[in-house]
Amino acid sequence: MDAVIVNHLRKVYQDKTAVDDVSFAVKKGELFGLIGPDGAGKTSIFRMLTTLLLPDAGSATVDGYDVVKDYKAIRNLAGYMPGKFSLYQDLTVEENINFFATVFKTTVAKNYDLIKDIYIQIAPFKKRRAGKLSGGMKQKLALCCALIHRPSVLFLDEPTTGVDPVSRKEFWEMLRKLKEQEITIIVSTPYMDEADLCDRIALIQDGKILSIDTPNAVVAAFPDKLYAVKADQMHRLLKALQASPLVKDSYAFGEYAHVTFEGDLEQELAKQGLTGIELQTTPVTIEDCFIKLLKEKQ
Amino acid sequence: MxxxxxxxxxxxxxxxxxxxILVMVLVMPVMQLFILPLAANYEVKNINLAIIDNDHSSYSQKLISKITASGYFRLTGYVFSYKEALHLIEEDKADLLLEIPHGFEKNLVKDNHEQLFVAVNAINGTKANLGGVYLSSVIRDENNEIRLQLVEPARFQAQPGVEITTSNWFNPYLDYHLFMVPGILAVLVTMIGGFLxxxxxxxxxxxxxxxxxxxxxxxxxxxxLGKLIPFWVLGNVVFTLGLVVARLAYGIMPAGSILLLYGFVWVYLLAVLGFGLLVSTYCDTQQQAMFIMFFFIMIFILMGGLFTPIDSMPDWAQVVTRFNPVSYLIDVMRMIVLKGSGIRDVLPRLGVILLFALVLNTWAVLNYRKTS
Known part of the structure; x- marks a missing residue:
């Protein structure tokens, strides 16, 4: 049985549809990523799955329990780490962990093996107040508190937003280790580069799911050959690409422009007086797929 | 558990x-109980008086010295025309005008009758009202003395007179501290419990x-419960501190049972905390909660009988005060502290407060949602 099943879920705030007919399923022990920009509806989905928000339509189950009917059971077995740091800032690291352990009617000692790897990193600061920790340390503490009752499903809402690249990398390594403990993890992130680290991903925009698959399959589904192009006059290059009849799609991507086309583009660009043109194939990333799916939708 | x-x-x-929070709970009530009762004094003193004496007789001099010797008035103007005196009122230098007409002494002796003119600046209602009353009573007094001098002793005995002597019960010296301190303490307990x-x-x-x-x-x-119990304890701390200050600074010892006082406050705190809880369930930010609490606390204080007696409010306002928990506490505090009322006197009010506590807390619990 799947750990999380979401069935035509919908949430409307006044006149804005935040979650629009979303369905997906997450297998037990899977690391599932909800990838999408800010305002795509990721947090609303999380809040409905963690019983904080009532859906307007559709249904969802977590570990077989309905999010509306069996909310009490879900609160015992789900771990939730909200996007905003929401532990008690005026309590110390140790007091926060102990408090949440007690609230779940367990003790730190009973589940220490689960949080050990993470906890030893913040243990030197255990007498420090949570509000005085650095961003990365706060994330680790929040993860410890979300794990302290040995949840079967872990919901992480944008855990790496506002965290430095090194801490982000460490954080994903921790998630990999947790997966070995057979904890189902659903994580949301606006960073496309983190998508590759998930087992499966759902690309989401404006409350709608664009695609659900493994990161490799999403990338493989990209139909065209993708090129990266660069010239001395980048701004003119982008304009020229958009105007060219050969080009199917083009957009700025870092210091390059990503482009799909047919025919001899290099020659055409040279004709327009652009110099220093570099044109080469480039591997497709999740971000390219996302941009393509967005454009198709429009 | x-x-x-x-x-x-x-x-x-x-x-x-x-x-x-600690400062709010420990320092604020003590300071306020030291300062507020001294300031919140109903007695009107230092009323500025301007006198227009058109007579300059020994009677008018005697009347003026009697008025200024009463201690309530400060002679700020001794002028010669009504116009000048009115000017003093306009400049806010005088609150009252007393005009003594020309021939005051002569007419009084001859006709046995004369009139005085008093004008009151009514911008400050309380001051004007009380000042006018004080002045008339001084003049009446003086009038009686003059009559005693003029009227022959034989006829004096024939004239029937009613003399009124008042005796103030429960607060024989009409000490305002005795009256205000319990009321202010009631407000403090309410504010701290509710706001926190x-x-x-x-x-x-x-x-x-x-x-x-x-x-x-x-x-x-x-x-x-985890939220209510700590603030209930803090409310008791504030109340105890208040009683200690009342005893040490104002020498106020409750005439009734202290245990009964606490018993009532214990139930009362439940009602106030329930109210705070209810407000919190409707607010999302501390700013909203602050403003809503201020709105209600203002009404609770001004319509609680702390400054103005509830009995003199219009009927509709008296109905409103029945839904004001603070009015019950102020009432009971004064009853127990001043009058020494026992449990049977307090019981009806205790019942009402218990009802408040039940309704407010139930409402708050029902309205507190873990899911939105």
Whole structure:
């Protein structure tokens, strides 16, 4: 049985549809990523799955329990780490962990093996107040508190937003280790580069799911050959690409422009007086797929 | 039980780490009880009086010296025309005008009758009212003395007279402290209990910690009890401090049972905390909670009988005060502290407050949602 099943879920705030007919399923022990920009509806989905928000339509189950009917059971077995740091800032690291352990009617000692790897990193600061920790340390503490009752499903809402690249990398390594403990993890992130680290991903925009698959399959589904192009006059290059009849799609991507086309583009660009043109194939990333799916939708 | 214990432990830890709460609970009530009763004094003194004496007789001199010797008036103008005197009122240098007509002494002796003119600046209603009354009573007094001198002793005995002597019960010297301190203490207990509860829960919403609590299997009533008990204890601390200040600074010892006083406050605090809790369930930010609490506290204070007696309010206002918990506490505080009322006198009010506590808390618990 799947750990999380979401069935035509919908949430409307006044006149804005935040979650629009979303369905997906997450297998037990899977690391599932909800990838999408800010305002795509990721947090609303999380809040409905963690019983904080009532859906307007559709249904969802977590570990077989309905999010509306069996909310009490879900609160015992789900771990939730909200996007905003929401532990008690005026309590110390140790007091926060102990408090949440007690609230779940367990003790730190009973589940220490689960949080050990993470906890030893913040243990030197255990007498420090949570509000005085650095961003990365706060994330680790929040993860410890979300794990302290040995949840079967872990919901992480944008855990790496506002965290430095090194801490982000460490954080994903921790998630990999947790997966070995057979904890189902659903994580949301606006960073496309983190998508590759998930087992499966759902690309989401404006409350709608664009695609659900493994990161490799999403990338493989990209139909065209993708090129990266660069010239001395980048701004003119982008304009020229958009105007060219050969080009199917083009957009700025870092210091390059990503482009799909047919025919001899290099020659055409040279004709327009652009110099220093570099044109080469480039591997497709999740971000390219996302941009393509967005454009198709429009 | 274990959950509640840990919730309480957490709550007290947070309170003791928050300096501003400690200051609010310990210093504020003590300071306010020292200062407010001295300022909130009904007695009107230093009324500025301007006199227009058109007579300059020995009677008019005697009247003026009697008025200024009463201690209530300050002679700020001794002028020669009504116009000049009115000018003093316009400049806010005089509150009262007394005009003594030309021929005051002569007419009084000859015709046995004369009139005085008093004009009152009514911008400050209380001052004007009381000043006018004081002045008339001094003049009446003087009038009686003159009559005693003029009227022959033989006829004096034939004239029937009623003399009124008043005796003030429960507060023989009409000491305002005795009356105000219990009332102010009632307001302090209300404000601290209500504000702390409302702001504390809304703070959890604002910071987002309530989100983390809501996904846990914690029971609604556990969470709410964990919030109520610490503030109930703090309310008692404030009340005790207040009683100590009242005893040390004003020498006020409750005439009735202190235990009964506490008993009432224990129930009363439940009602006030329930109110704070209810406000918190409707607010998302501390700012909103603050404004709503201020709105109600203002009404509670001004319509609670602290400054103006409820009996002299219009009928509709008297109906409103029945829904004001503060009015019951002020009432009971004064009853027990001044009058020494016993449990049977207090019981009806205790019943009402108990009802308040039940309704407000039930409403708050029902309205507190873990899911939105």
């Amino acid at each position: 274990r959950t509640i214990r840990f919730l309480l432990q957490k709550e007290f830890r947070q309170i003791f780490r928050n300096r501003s 509860t409302a702001l504390n829960i809304v703070k959890e919403k604002e910071v987002g910690t309530i989100e983390q609590i809501n996904v846990t299997p914690i029971k609604k009533h556990h969470f709410i």
